[in-house]
Amino acid sequence: MATQPLIRSDHLFDTVELSKWELEQIMERAAFWEKNWRPGQAPFAGRFAANLFFEPSTRTRFSFEIAEKKLGLHVLNVNMEESSTTKGESLCDTVKTLSALGVEVVTVRHREPEAIQELLTEDTGCKIINAGAGKMAHPTQALLDLYTMKKHFGSLSGLKVAMIGDIKHSRVVRSNCWALGKFGVQVIFSGPESMRDHELEKIASYLPFEEAIREADVVMMLRVQLERHHEQLFVSAGEYFKNYGLSIERFQTMKPDAIIMHPGPVNRNVEISDELVEHPRSKIFAQKTNGVFIRMAVLERALGGVQR
Amino acid sequence: MATQPLIRSDHLFDTVELSKWELEQIMERAAFWEKNWRPGQAPFAGRFAANLFFEPSTRTRFSFEIAEKKLGLHVLNVNMEESSTTKGESLCDTVKTLSALGVEVVTVRHREPEAIQELLTEDTGCKIINAGAGKMAHPTQALLDLYTMKKHFGSLSGLKVAMIGDIKHSRVVRSNCWALGKFGVQVIFSGPESMRDHELEKIASYLPFEEAIREADVVMMLRVQLERHHEQLFVSAGEYFKNYGLSIERFQTMKPDAIIMHPGPVNRNVEISDELVEHPRSKIFAQKTNGVFIRMAVLERALGGVQR
Amino acid sequence: MATQPLIRSDHLFDTVELSKWELEQIMERAAFWEKNWRPGQAPFAGRFAANLFFEPSTRTRFSFEIAEKKLGLHVLNVNMEESSTTKGESLCDTVKTLSALGVEVVTVRHREPEAIQELLTEDTGCKIINAGAGKMAHPTQALLDLYTMKKHFGSLSGLKVAMIGDIKHSRVVRSNCWALGKFGVQVIFSGPESMRDHELEKIASYLPFEEAIREADVVMMLRVQLERHHEQLFVSAGEYFKNYGLSIERFQTMKPDAIIMHPGPVNRNVEISDELVEHPRSKIFAQKTNGVFIRMAVLERALGGVQR
Known part of the structure; x- marks a missing residue:
């Protein structure tokens, strides 16, 4: 499965920060997963992702959740309502806590782009994937x-x-x-x-x-x-x-x-x-289907690729 | 595990549409799972089911969720509140989206039987299992x-x-x-x-x-x-x-x-x-235990049986 | 993996009921999991745990959920809101139902310690782990x-x-x-x-x-x-x-x-x-990381140890 070169491990906030080469790499890996993934495969089995959605979303959260599960990741879903951020904890501390618990990658949707951007500048211990930032970036x-x-x-x-x-x-x-x-x-x-x-x-x-x-x-x-x-x-x-x-x-x-x-x-x-x-x-509807493979590629990139 | 004959792959809206033979088949498969399933088995590993509950239910949803997980299915749970149907999308489009994302079988509980019936007449791409339709069918x-x-x-x-x-x-x-x-x-x-x-x-x-x-x-x-x-x-x-x-x-x-x-x-x-x-x-309490095996059989039927 | 002696299978309501030897045993098993667990291991694969949280909590529930998933357990999460207890069913009957559905271990957080204690005295069929009882015990x-x-x-x-x-x-x-x-x-x-x-x-x-x-x-x-x-x-x-x-x-x-x-x-x-x-x-943050291993040990104890 791991015949492709390792892609760079990193956050993803917006496309503006990706080079043409990186965009092509991600699409190439999406094509790889689309062609090769079969039920039962779990290249990242036993590792943890969390989806932090501060705005309602069925489509995007499920797309990420399915991509995560296809990669074999365990998935934690956090709704704004139940999060400790309501107890006065900052979003950064929530993500640091997730990291301490063993979570490696976090997708975040938030009305305020700054809330997500802050997670990329602080060392939270998790890789951050922007799943929708206000009117700014998706x-x-x-x-x-x-x-x-x-x-x-x-x-x-x-x-x-x-x-x-x-x-x-x-x-x-x-x-x-x-x-x-x-x-x-x-x-x-x-x-x-x-x-x-x-x-x-x-x-x-x-x-x-x-x-x-x-x-x-x-x-x-x-x-x-x-x-x-x-x-x-x-x-x-x-x-x-x-x-x-x-x-x-x-x-x-x-x-x-x-x-x-x-x-x-x-x-x-x-x-x-x-x-x-x-x-x-x-x-x-093809866009939705393709979205799962793109998200598999983006998650794989965040996790440092399948070759370990 | 696959010594039983393949049962017909289909939706399930109500018992009225099942023949005596089909009812017997489902019970036979439930008995098969009750007798043979062991932790670690996952005959449908890596495939996806979604539970769409528009009325609250602990018992029935968990029974389906456990049946799904015993079969090795990945499970997505959708609550009415968080669904995009609140954004004006029809239930049919939600299920078509789930299908595009890779979901094969959807259980639905809804106050209005017509909402579930519509899913069976349109080609959503998913198999539909009625998990409780108003006062009409369960x-x-x-x-x-x-x-x-x-x-x-x-x-x-x-x-x-x-x-x-x-x-x-x-x-x-x-x-x-x-x-x-x-x-x-x-x-x-x-x-x-x-x-x-x-x-x-x-x-x-x-x-x-x-x-x-x-x-x-x-x-x-x-x-x-x-x-x-x-x-x-x-x-x-x-x-x-x-x-x-x-x-x-x-x-x-x-x-x-x-x-x-x-x-x-x-x-x-x-x-x-x-x-x-x-x-x-x-x-x-035996009814509850039996319910898991019946739901395994109904899910298996929707997925076209274990022989593939 | 199973070179340690079997620890006693039981509920956990508070530390007051544990002997010094039992406290040490649990810490030893936590150290064992911290040292030996690797992604892909799933010593309790295919068995079921449920988390019943009647007070909001991100940290503790996720810590239990991660511990459960690291052990290979399937996880059901119940929020107070969606539980049938709102339909007049007692907490005991909810847990008995979970047991009938196949759940073996239940973590419970509740404002009223008596609600959790009642679960330990009745024979619900599940092992109970107190995940926070009012002002009394954690x-x-x-x-x-x-x-x-x-x-x-x-x-x-x-x-x-x-x-x-x-x-x-x-x-x-x-x-x-x-x-x-x-x-x-x-x-x-x-x-x-x-x-x-x-x-x-x-x-x-x-x-x-x-x-x-x-x-x-x-x-x-x-x-x-x-x-x-x-x-x-x-x-x-x-x-x-x-x-x-x-x-x-x-x-x-x-x-x-x-x-x-x-x-x-x-x-x-x-x-x-x-x-x-x-x-x-x-x-x-080390406390949070350690919490996952402690909870793996406590869950293992409730399930009767890894040797079966």
């Missing part, structure tokens, strides 16, 4: 997106990726921009005026929706936070779909080999027409 | 009840089973009726007038309590939902016990080889006298 | 404290242990006193007048703070329950640190080889100066 999502594109197109070079929707509040957009940038991929934004991010438009072009989807090889629809409706970022779900949803008609204007992506969970008939979610050219 | 409870009766009496044929209490709101009663019916078992109901179900009495006879327990080979006491007290289905716990509880005196009028059953959790001295719960002729 | 904490002292000093005999702070409400103090007493260790108390326990002072001497830390080989700072502030046990966190916190200045008055301990979680700069928490002479 590196494993970006990695699985790149992996999904690369699997489909063979290579990332020359691609145009259009991200549609709430650019301003999306950690997925940010981590994807940094990662795609290393491969020279051209990024296009589109979406409501109220959700634009003028700072980020320095590295991407903003286009009208119809134009964006005509140009792109990848149309990445972003999740609308319906729960933020009261912030008046948009009028209604129906109105949003009419203006910025991927309808069948708009889908037909896409390039013939262009693919649809979405980080999930999807609001059907808000961001995207119900019938397109499982269309052959939609990679939405 | 097939693994019925299967473990039949298995418990069969172990005690050797055969189900010719038995009379009396179900006492809240017939109207019991999913246990329904699933038991369909299953027992396939074996020609005679079902007797008794209990408060307000808890009768006249529709269901088409397939069972309603008798006064004293008469029901004199006739029966199996006296199945049903759980009183004390939390529903305000619905005025009964006056008080004490009053209920006086009228419909299995007291020592009433127990002495039972046939000498008749057994006591109860789906649990028991309200001691409400449905049944404290001293009878662990009486040699009570199968209440 | 035996595995005491055991890990003794183990930590013994590792540092080689022997417990002749030591002086000062416990500083909320003596009155501390289960850690009580279980430590009974255990240390069996080894003839001299115990010193200090702390605010409002937190003294005159009954307990029959077996320990109360000294002014400055004197206590000058005399002691072990300075055990107790956690301040900041959440009990409204009970007016102390004025403020700052005031508490000024009067009873271990500052750098006070640390310098300690014996040159004396060590600092704290059961955690630490309130930095309340009980102890921030810089001292990870000082080479602080054993605070």
